[in-house]
Amino acid sequence: MxxxxxxxxxxxxxxxxxxxxxxxxxxxxxxxxxxxxxxxxxxxxxxxxxxxxxxxxxxxxxxxxxxxxxxxxxxxxxxxxxxxxxxxxxxxxxxxxxxxxxxxxxxxxxxxxxxxxxxxxxxxxxxxxxxxxxxxxxxxxxxxxxxxxxxxxxxxxxxxxxxxxxxxxILPTGWQAAAQCDIQPTDTVAIWGAGPVGQMAIRSAVLMNAKQVIVIDRVPERLAMAQAGGAIAINFDEESVLDRLNELTAGKGPEKCIDAVGMESHVTRSFDSVYDRVKQAVMLESDRPHVLREMIYVCRPGGTLSIPGVYGGLIDKIPFGASMNKGLTWRMGQTxxxxxxxxxxxxxxxxxxxxxxxxxxxxxxxxxxxxxxxxxxxxxxxxxxxxxxxxxx
Structure with a gap:
């Protein structure tokens, strides 16, 4: 065969x-x-x-x-x-x-x-x-x-x-990512990554009656597809993710954050992404966790991080103190x-x-x-x- x-x-x-x-x-x-x-x-x-x-x-x-x-x-x-x-x-x-x-x-x-x-x-x-x-x-x-x-x-x-x-x-993966968030009608759900899993997570969050769904990506075709599914699009190459999320949530941040990217975050203009690529190149770090860091920082205190994106090994410089002090809940895993x-x-x-x-x-x-x-x-x-x-x- x-x-x-x-x-x-x-x-x-x-x-x-x-x-x-x-x-x-x-x-x-x-x-x-x-x-x-x-x-x-x-x-x-x-x-x-x-x-x-x-x-x-x-x-x-x-x-x-x-x-x-x-x-x-x-x-x-x-x-x-x-x-x-x-x-x-x-x-x-x-x-x-x-x-x-x-x-x-x-x-x-x-x-x-x-x-x-x-x-x-x-x-x-x-x-x-x-x-x-x-x-x-x-x-x-x-x-x-x-x-x-x-x-x-x-x-x-x-x-x-x-x-x-x-x-x-990808359909149950996006669905589980949203279900892990225990979405309420008053929730803003922010999703990093508008690839296939992110697209399914968008539709799932909409079906679960989220107040608003926001997607972060930079590929025009993906962002257009996300908008067609009911999401507000943020192109991280053209605007500040932090500023736009604050604008959309009255400065409080999203209650629920979904990492539909995983170990190969492609952000190139931030210091931490350069750091990750260097460490990955010399085999001192296996994964690039820019999205995880950003989610911890922007998520509303008491919020939830849902992680369907695959990680394979070791990650570095995670602001775990911020996560602990903000009382964030992490939910993750294969589907x-x-x-x-x-x-x-x-x-x-x-x-x-x-x-x-x-x-x-x-x-x-x-x-x-x-x-x-x-x-x-x-x-x-x-x-x-x-x-x-x-x-x-």
Whole structure:
């Protein structure tokens, strides 16, 4: 089969690789009908996440048709359409029973490595580092899904691939980011990053009846899409984020702040961003946390910081004293995808949100390596790339 594979920093190839096979009775094999490039994939593309190996298959946002099941998998039938969440979960451990699927205690087959880095294991993830299990990803023609009897979302009749594909990652990630804020009708919600997750967080905050939603970015196409979704836009290259937030909140700051950027903040004109890039270059810091620092500073006392943006390791110069003295609440983590599935499907069916609005490019799998570069550089108005195996680009 054909698949996108990692071969080092900025080296993604479309290679011929062995077809997946059933390895456990709970497995399933999925024929991929659609997959996407996610912002988290860029952390691998840019070489910032440890634990990658040459030839690893990329991608954690995908869906398709069940073509084979293991002997113990009675939850799925051949021919069913399913979206696969990026978090692999057993459904039986203590964390899964609590709905904390992203920290499943069983699905990470390299849990010892994760425990050494994080203190405890996290769930296994598709198409990510070997610290999270090293499972082959979904930017391929076929995928083996471990724990497939629980790790799936069945697609309701009448919904297209484009409408449901993002149920596996960016839609529930944006929704969880907003839900973690416990949004009240009097709240101002400020969101850093108008990429795909930020766009979903905007729509989620609006659906949760926030008083006003503000987005901070600098890419015109992203800001225009955010405004179309109901957000007030701040271009940080053209105006002061602090001054504008004070103006919009009568000097009190937003009650809720969402970091939809993560470890690769691209601010270039501040001292702390220069500091981060220098430390990152000499391997004294793994992540660039400008957004975290800014959120701590501007958030209203007693407010909440919600962090769906991925961080991979060590960050420096965080004003933790300001956070403590302002009484800020931090809520963060990988997404517990299936916790939100029923609610989000109902929103799609009822027409409250059509996640396909974020798609700007649809290509075949063979065009994937070039689209990684387009997506990273935000060229050609690129906000979200969907790839369909077999489609001739």
């Amino acid at each position: 054909r698949a996108l594979t990692w071969h080092g920093k900025h080296k993604i190839q479309c290679d011929t690789v062995p077809d997946p096979i059933i390895e456990h009775p709970r497995d399933a094999i999925i024929k991929v009908s659609a997959c996407a490039i996610c912002g988290s994939d860029l952390h691998l593309f840019d070489g910032f996440m440890p634990g990658m190996k040459s030839g690893d298959i990329m991608g954690h946002e995908f869906m398709g048709e069940v073509v084979e099941t293991g002997s113990e998998n009675t939850a799925l039938s051949i021919g069913e359409r399913v979206v696969i969440p990026f978090t692999i979960f057993c459904g039986e451990c203590e964390q899964c029973k609590r709905g904390n699927f992203a920290v499943c205690e069983r699905s990470n087959r390299n849990k010892d490595a994760a425990a050494k880095l994080f203190g405890h294991t996290c769930a296994g993830l598709f198409g990510y580092t070997h610290i999270t299990g090293g499972y082959p990803g979904g930017q391929a023609e076929y995928v083996r899904v471990p724990y497939a009897d629980t790790t799936h979302i069945k697609v309701p009749e009448g919904l297209t691939d484009d409408q449901v594909l993002f149920l596996g990652d 517990h995808v299936n916790r939100w599935t029923d609610e989000l499907i109902q929103h799609i069916v009822d027409g409250h949100i059509d996640p396909s609005f974020v798609i700007t490019h649809t290509v075949g799998l063979e065009a994937g390596p070039e689209m990684y570069k387009t997506f990273r550089e935000k060229e050609d108005g690129c906000i979200k790339v969907v790839m369909k195996p077999g489609l001739v680009s």
